[in-house]
Amino acid sequence: xxxxxxxxxxxxxxxxxxxxxxxIDLHVRPGEFLAIMGPSGSGKSTLLHILGLLDxxxxxxxxLDGSETSTLNDDELARLRNAKLGFVFQAFHLLPKSTAxxxxxxxxTYAGHFPQDAAHRARHALARVGLEHRLHHRPGEMSGGxxxxxxxxxxxxxxxxVIFADEPTGNLDQRSSLxxxxxxxxxxxxxxxxVLVTHDTAVGCMCxxxxxxxxxxxxxxxxxxxxxxxxxxxxxLMEAAK
Amino acid sequence: xxxxxxxxxAALSSLWAFRSYAALMMIGLIIGIASLTVIxxxxxxxxxxxxxxxxxxxxxxxxxxxxxxxxxxxxxxxMKRAVTLTPVDAASISxxxxxxxxxxxxxxxxxxxTAGSNHTNTRVRGAPPGWAAARxxxxxxxxxxxxxxxGQSARVAVVGTTVVRELYGGANPVGRRxxxxxxxxxxxxxxxxxxxxxxRDRDDIILVxxxxxxxxxxxxxxxxxxxxxxxxxxxxxxxxxxxTAVLRENHSLGPGVPDDFLxxxxxxxxxxxxxxxxxxVVMLTFVSAVSLFVSGVVIMNIMLVAVSERxxxxxxxxxxxxxxxxxxxxxxxxxxxxxxxxxxxxxxxGILLSYLATLLLGIPTAFSPxxxxxxxxxxxxxxLFFGVAPAKKAAxxxxxxxxx
Numbered sequence: 001x002x003x004x005x006x007x008x009x010x011x012x013x014x015x016x017x018x019x020x021x022x023x024i025d026l027h028v029r030p031g032e033f034l035a036i037m038g039p040s041g042s043g044k045s046t047l048l049h050i051l052g053l054l055d056x057x058x059x060x061x062x063x064l065d066g067s068e069t070s071t072l073n074d075d076e077l078a079r080l081r082n083a084k085l086g087f088v089f090q091a092f093h094l095l096p097k098s099t100a101x102x103x104x105x106x107x108x109t110y111a112g113h114f115p116q117d118a119a120h121r122a123r124h125a126l127a128r129v130g131l132e133h134r135l136h137h138r139p140g141e142m143s144g145g146x147x148x149x150x151x152x153x154x155x156x157x158x159x160x161x162v163i164f165a166d167e168p169t170g171n172l173d174q175r176s177s178l179x180x181x182x183x184x185x186x187x188x189x190x191x192x193x194x195v196l197v198t199h200d201t202a203v204g205c206m207c208x209x210x211x212x213x214x215x216x217x218x219x220x221x222x223x224x225x226x227x228x229x230x231x232x233x234x235x236x237l238m239e240a241a242k
Numbered sequence: 243x244x245x246x247x248x249x250x251x252a253a254l255s256s257l258w259a260f261r262s263y264a265a266l267m268m269i270g271l272i273i274g275i276a277s278l279t280v281i282x283x284x285x286x287x288x289x290x291x292x293x294x295x296x297x298x299x300x301x302x303x304x305x306x307x308x309x310x311x312x313x314x315x316x317x318x319x320x321m322k323r324a325v326t327l328t329p330v331d332a333a334s335i336s337x338x339x340x341x342x343x344x345x346x347x348x349x350x351x352x353x354x355x356t357a358g359s360n361h362t363n364t365r366v367r368g369a370p371p372g373w374a375a376a377r378x379x380x381x382x383x384x385x386x387x388x389x390x391x392x393g394q395s396a397r398v399a400v401v402g403t404t405v406v407r408e409l410y411g412g413a414n415p416v417g418r419r420x421x422x423x424x425x426x427x428x429x430x431x432x433x434x435x436x437x438x439x440x441x442r443d444r445d446d447i448i449l450v451x452x453x454x455x456x457x458x459x460x461x462x463x464x465x466x467x468x469x470x471x472x473x474x475x476x477x478x479x480x481x482x483x484x485x486t487a488v489l490r491e492n493h494s495l496g497p498g499v500p501d502d503f504l505x506x507x508x509x510x511x512x513x514x515x516x517x518x519x520x521x522x523v524v525m526l527t528f529v530s531a532v533s534l535f536v537s538g539v540v541i542m543n544i545m546l547v548a549v550s551e552r553x554x555x556x557x558x559x560x561x562x563x564x565x566x567x568x569x570x571x572x573x574x575x576x577x578x579x580x581x582x583x584x585x586x587x588x589x590x591x592g593i594l595l596s597y598l599a600t601l602l603l604g605i606p607t608a609f610s611p612x613x614x615x616x617x618x619x620x621x622x623x624x625x626l627f628f629g630v631a632p633a634k635k636a637a638x639x640x641x642x643x644x645x646x
Contacts (some may be wrong), residue, residue: 087561
């Protein structure tokens with residue numbers, strides 16, 4: 001599905017060169033739940049941006065579904081993001097004055113044509129993250145966990161091939177984090193491919209594959225045989241609270 | 243729900259979200275468009291008033307007016323003019339091909355007019371029988387000057403309603419006497435009132451037979467002016483040339499000597515009258531142009547700030563698939579809509595102010611649909627023009643930078 005070969009990224013600020021990625025080879029297969037971890041400055045966010053076609057690599061090759069993306073122009077990248085990718089951000093990045101439903105409908109606005117069943121699909125996506133009762137709430141009227149679930153519904157609504165999540169639990173308390181991860185685990189169980197960046201080892205251990213970056217290189221790449229089930233932890237947490 | 247509708251709705255909801263900014267952006271535009279609207283409506287009102295007045299004078303497109311004395315229209319106003327036209331001129335002009343009617347008149351110097359113990363100072367004018375019809379005057383009482391009156395240079399007078407009020411306390415004066423200077427006259431008719439629209443009271447007038455005016459009230463047989471009606475409105479310019487030639491010949495004016503008469507066409511009169519309000523219009527137009535420009539700059543700056551504040555929104559939109567041009571169009575659409583909304587508010591304010599100007603100051607104003615479209619178009623243009631820089635800035639944001 002995703003094949004990176006020798007991906008490099010160097011930022012230029014004036015005459016100062018800052019190499020961030022020094023040659024990443026990575027193969028993401030359909031149905032994987034991949035966590036990218038690493039200390040700050042290791043390049044994990046940059047890598048996610050490149051994977052999400054939000055940024056271009058300085059060098060190397062990126063095949064998405066077998067076609068090279070590094071030669072595509074801006075509009076073609078936007079088209080691919082719209083059709084094949086979904087994003088979840090640390091700070092949710094919902095439109096503050098729009099309702100949950102309108103936020104979830106946002107990707108359709110840029111889909112070239114607005115599908116007839118858009119509203120139905122948006123409701124379905126919100127129901128999938130357990131927010132069917134929050135359709136007409138605005139972000140300010142919801143908790144952080146609910147906002148992040150709206151963001152997941154937005155990432156889900158166009159039925160993407162990969163969902164990218166950049167520190168999705170970074171702004172959440174433990175319980176909301178577990179809820180969000182358990183939704184992502186559920187989506188993955190249904191076959192959805194997910195790539196997640198985190199610095200939280202507990203979150204990393206809830207994924208099925210863990211890639212560690214250090215100084216712009218892949219340091220380790222391991223399969224997690226038995227990922228922690230967020231749902232079970234959530235139940236434990238709830239019982240303890242009683 | 244179509245895509246266009248969704249984009250429009252998105253722009254509307256952004257504007258609502260940033261409504262305090264939007265209000266700031268609109269203020270300058272509202273003032274600018276309001277003053278443009280007021281200017282336009284006053285201009286329209288003045289034109290309509292002049293047109294109505296000229297129509298009431300029987301001054302249609304198929305007629306022009308020849309005045310004694312030379313000079314240029316508008317320049318010699320208030321100057322004493324030489325009386326140079328003669329009955330011979332009137333006769334020569336009426337013989338020209340294409341001339342339907344020549345109605346001459348003679349102004350007698352303002353004179354003391356008395357009736358019994360009442361007296362007034364009014365305009366006295368000598369006129370032929372056709373004068374009333376040519377100028378759309380109708381009779382309230384009695385009759386107008388007749389052919390027989392002209393033949394006898396009869397001492398009969400037709401008076402306006404202001405004169406009736408001054409001299410007879412409003413009672414029907416037909417059959418009663420009055421004296422113009424020392425010459426006694428009998429009132430034979432009263433003109434129906436035309437009111438005092440414009441710059442003088444048109445009912446403050448006494449008409450006597452043209453021949454009476456030339457023979458009994460003044461020492462010469464010159465005439466002050468004449469109204470010439472054409473058989474065909476399209477020949478006005480051509481006949482104007484012929485009239486000039488005839489008059490120059492009659493008056494023995496050699497080459498290089500300026501005309502001692504002035505031909506005034508309705509077009510020129512209209513231009514003259516509207517020119518008088520032009521300095522005001524120029525000033526107000528300048529003020530509104532400056533305020534529109536300033537409001538454009540304000541819109542641009544506020545939009546630029548708003549784009550920085552909304553960077554993450556732009557980042558999100560880019561992330562879910564918006565192309566650069568989608569962002570460009572969105573921001574342009576927003577500035578366009580702010581400007582259009584400001585334009586509509588300004589227009590409404592302008593209409594209100596024009597209405598108040600008419601109500602409180604008596605300035606004639608008139609609404610015109612073209613002015614409405616103009617105001618909308620102008621403000622939309624301001625919005626588009628000054629929206630380009632913010633839109634380009636927004637579209638140029640790198641998604642990753644925007645999301646940071």
